[in-house]
Amino acid sequence: MQFVSERRLDDHVVERAFTLGEVPGILWTPGDPADPAPLILLGHPGGLRAMYPRLLARARHALAAGFAAATIELPGGGDRPRSAAAEEARTDLHRALAAGEPVDDGTVDRLVLPLVDQAVPEWRAALDALLAVPEVGGPVGLAGGVISIGVRLAVVEPRIRAAVLFAGSHVPRSVLEEARQVTIPLHVLLQWDDEGNDRQVALELFDAFGSREKTLHANTGGHTGVPHFEGDAANWFFARHLR
Amino acid sequence: MQFVSERRLDDHVVERAFTLGEVPGILWTPGDPADPAPLILLGHPGGLRAMYPRLLARARHALAAGFAAATIELPGGGDRPRSAAAEEARTDLHRALAAGEPVDDGTVDRLVLPLVDQAVPEWRAALDALLAVPEVGGPVGLAGGVISIGVRLAVVEPRIRAAVLFAGSHVPRSVLEEARQVTIPLHVLLQWDDEGNDRQVALELFDAFGSREKTLHANTGGHTGVPHFEGDAANWFFARHLR
Secondary structure, eight states: OEEEEEEEOSSSEEEEEEEETTEEEEEEEESSOOSOEEEEEEEOSSOHHHHHHHHHHHHHHHHHTTOEEEEEOOTTSTTSOOOHHHHHHHHHHHHHHHTTOOOOHHHHHHHHHHHHHHHHHHHHHHHHHHTTSTTEEEEEEEEESOHHHHHHHHHHOTTEEEEEEEOOSOOOHHHHHHHTTOOSOEEEEEETTOTTSOHHHHHHHHHHOOOSSEEEEEESSOTTOOOTHHHHHHHHHHHHHHO | OEEEEEEEOSSSEEEEEEEETTEEEEEEEESSOOSOEEEEEEEOSSOHHHHHHHHHHHHHHHHHTTOEEEEEOOTTSTTSOOOHHHHHHHHHHHHHHHTTOOOOHHHHHHHHHHHHHHHHHHHHHHHHHHTTSTTEEEEEEEEESOHHHHHHHHHHOTTEEEEEEEOOSOOOHHHHHHHTTOOSOEEEEEETTOTTSOHHHHHHHHHHOOOSSEEEEEESSOTTOOOTHHHHHHHHHHHHHHO
């Protein structure tokens, strides 16, 4: 991991941009670190630059509760090379949504599964590097982002001890099966009136998770309308499981 | 309202038993009251004596967050006279559940609707009396109990500004319609693996509520397995809306 910039945003937050091979990322740590802080990995839909204001707000919120926070760019996001197959699947998805047609399983699989296969090893490599930073400690929490990536990470990465997942994207049938293998505590957000998301599939996914402790927080409103107080609820969840 | 006993449980809690006509009730107020505390009405399935330990725990939790708490006995609960029609409907319900048969709408209506019709005016009369106690102030929150009573109270009683409802009992179809008229902020608890409750009806009910702010908290576990941390979540919800 190469740090490419470091700046102190205020007394409370130090922000460092880094690269891990070809993958850019950002690490936020407390301005006045005492013990190493448990790390929250911030998921997102891809495109760090466009997502930056929201990611920074989420990072500040996590740091205010005593955590460190970090994220990396997704395959095909930002300036990272796009895959022709993924772009084609995305076009098909948008075409179906615009026409009000159901999105077929094949399209979702072509879009999501290669992304999961490529992203998950990158996030695990990022964890190796991030946990070597003196201000960062374990255990690790995962918050948000593409839910299929979150499911795979929750299954394969034992350093992730708890996850806040957003049931808000298209979910391949195979991920519903994979969800049965998840056993860490989960806090699942669902936007009840999400325009682009099938509520029934989201509820099926919640049902499928194998975790003994899982909580669904469903709120009125569309895809981007998660209420502000859910940020606090996520911090309380992580505080219960990462301390 | 006649107070029939008063005792200081510790430095933090004063418990007073009262009667309101034929209806017994309990009021818990802070041991060292400053300003009048916003009131949380504690719902329950009937039978104050059997429910007392759990009600006291909930009252203590509410008082710790700066609220007062109160409850009254339900029609047919505890020593209050039973209605023959309600007892017959309850027998039919238990027979159907024991046989693993679906409970027909008529049975649910016969059991629940007369209870709602009788209980709601009693809870409103209790509010009149409770809000005249110097240590008790408005606004009022409603927490738990028979959900059909909660729905009716949320519709007809303007002093109730926010409600935590437990989607855990049999719900008449007419209550699903009544739910559309509810507009106060709601926090709805659902036990995902509730043996005696139809999950699909509970989700329909959540969907039906007319409130702009409504949040569903669904947790793994059976009817009585609501996780301890949901007590804190309910307090945070009330703190947002009753202060």
